[in-house]
Amino acid sequence: MRGTNKPLIIGKDYKPTGTVPSIVLTNPRFAYNVGMVVRLASCYGIGQIWWTGDRVACDLKNKKKLPREERMKGYKDVQMIQFDRPLEQFQNVVPVAVELRPNSERLQDFIHPENAVYVFGPEDGSISSDVLSQCHRFLVIPVRHCLNLATAVATVLWDRAVKLNIGLSEPADYKMSSETRPEEIGLFNNV
Numbered sequence: 001m002r003g004t005n006k007p008l009i010i011g012k013d014y015k016p017t018g019t020v021p022s023i024v025l026t027n028p029r030f031a032y033n034v035g036m037v038v039r040l041a042s043c044y045g046i047g048q049i050w051w052t053g054d055r056v057a058c059d060l061k062n063k064k065k066l067p068r069e070e071r072m073k074g075y076k077d078v079q080m081i082q083f084d085r086p087l088e089q090f091q092n093v094v095p096v097a098v099e100l101r102p103n104s105e106r107l108q109d110f111i112h113p114e115n116a117v118y119v120f121g122p123e124d125g126s127i128s129s130d131v132l133s134q135c136h137r138f139l140v141i142p143v144r145h146c147l148n149l150a151t152a153v154a155t156v157l158w159d160r161a162v163k164l165n166i167g168l169s170e171p172a173d174y175k176m177s178s179e180t181r182p183e184e185i186g187l188f189n190n191v
């Protein structure tokens, strides 16, 4: 399934398919945030993006209309999985709730588990108590206001990459590409 750029939509009896590190977006509202997170995952070498809820869907019909060059561009290394109980699909991981909570660890002090699954809340809410109860660690980015969802993901991934010294590339290996909106590459639509 990896590398096809198609979403994997799985049922509850499907065998565990989670790989680490991974990112879970709970009930995201805006397609552009999900698309940006897929782009971030590709940048940092993260193989999976999971999301819950049905407010954002993959728009594969639109994708088929794109020129071949656009269809082939980037992101094919990221598996996109829409599933409502994502944490059940992992074994031996540390689910990290990224959320402003009273006892959250500050990002600058945080030691990232290698087998982390980072869980984020929706743009118009926060991580549900049910999902929070499944998380082992709690992490806050201590800034003055709530960050945009994709910006919060970017901040955590950069901090992880620098602290663990993984996922960074040499300047000679950078692949520059212009900004592409997710709907332009046919990945996601708001429902």
Ligand SMILES: C[S@@+](CC[C@H](N)C(=O)[O-])C[C@H]1O[C@@H](n2cnc3c(N)ncnc32)[C@H](O)[C@@H]1O
Pocket: 098, 099, 100, 119, 120, 121, 122, 123, 124, 125, 126, 127, 139, 140, 141, 142, 143, 145, 146, 147, 148, 149, 152
């Ligand atoms: C735009 S925020 C949600 C709105 C926020 N709950 C509020 O009341 O304004 C979307 C998600 O991004 C993450 N997030 C944003 N800013 C954050 C911060 N400073 N620290 C930790 N997580 C943050 C959280 O996962 C949050 O649920």
